Amino acid sequence: MPNLNWDDVRHAMAVGEAGSLAGAARALGVNHTTVLRRLDALEAQLGARLFERQRSGYEPTEAGQALLEQGRHMAVRVEEIERQILGRDRALAGPLRLTTAFVVMDHLLPQPLAAFVQAYPGIEVEVVENAFLIDLNSSHSSVDQGVARREADVALRLSNHVAEHLVGRQLGMTQCRIYAQRGAPGLPQSITPLNDLVRDAPWVAFERDTSVRAYDPWLRQLLAQSDVKVRVDIYNAKASMLRTGIGVGVLPTFMAEKHPDLIAVSEPIPEMQQPLWMVTHPDLRGTARVKAFMQFVGDALAQRLAEAPS
Structure with missing residues (x-):
């Protein structure tokens, strides 16, 4: 046969x-x-x-x-x-697919990514903004097609845990604080104890049953008895609502630069700090464009996190 x-x-x-x-x-x-x-x-x-x-x-x-x-x-x-x-490709040319979260793409990645594509004009970067963590080990099999399809060459993950089989490095820690619209009547305008904010302030929170982020169950329990006015699904939507002055809410501190009209009203919250990881599959780490991207963009992101206000 x-x-x-x-x-x-x-x-x-x-x-x-x-x-x-x-x-x-x-x-x-x-x-x-x-x-x-x-x-x-x-x-x-x-x-x-x-x-x-x-x-x-x-x-x-x-x-x-x-x-x-x-x-x-x-x-x-x-x-x-x-x-x-x-993984044996040595050319600094061709496509490179990156998966990351909306908030990372919007606030941390644009400048490092722009600098990378200027430094390596032969590499075409495709960014897949995704709040869910894709397992690069399986190259993710598509249910619709019934065939294997590589989802990403590199992943940027806000996570306390990454799969052991992936390779990469931790770029730095991210912090979260509670923010309010600057000058909004009835909202705190200075650092306030967390318990007081939970008890007394109106809130903009995440969806009731979400578990996308590692700290979602902790945050949901914290706000169980709070006066929640609005619930949203992503950080960018939360920042937009906070700018209306409707309430206070948690944001990563690296978002503060883009929202100067918001003011931090809490100290950084230890339970919500998370590392930012850049990882790839072991078979791809020797690929020239993957190696160049992880070094160049990884260094730039590590520097941005180190300089971000806490």
């Missing part, structure tokens, strides 16, 4: 994930006749029907289930090979 064509297997896996030719075609960015042609070719080569065509969609047969299971193993192996080849 001739060797299996990985593209044929990939199309079959997409059918298995989507349950239809049309769904697989959308996920793969092709037309449904291409998917059908690939599937027919694979079934002919294997001499087995992989899916039963039913009204509810394409249901994998026993042979199809076996193929999908083995295909997932193949996808992982293809992904590993890709990472190892990329």
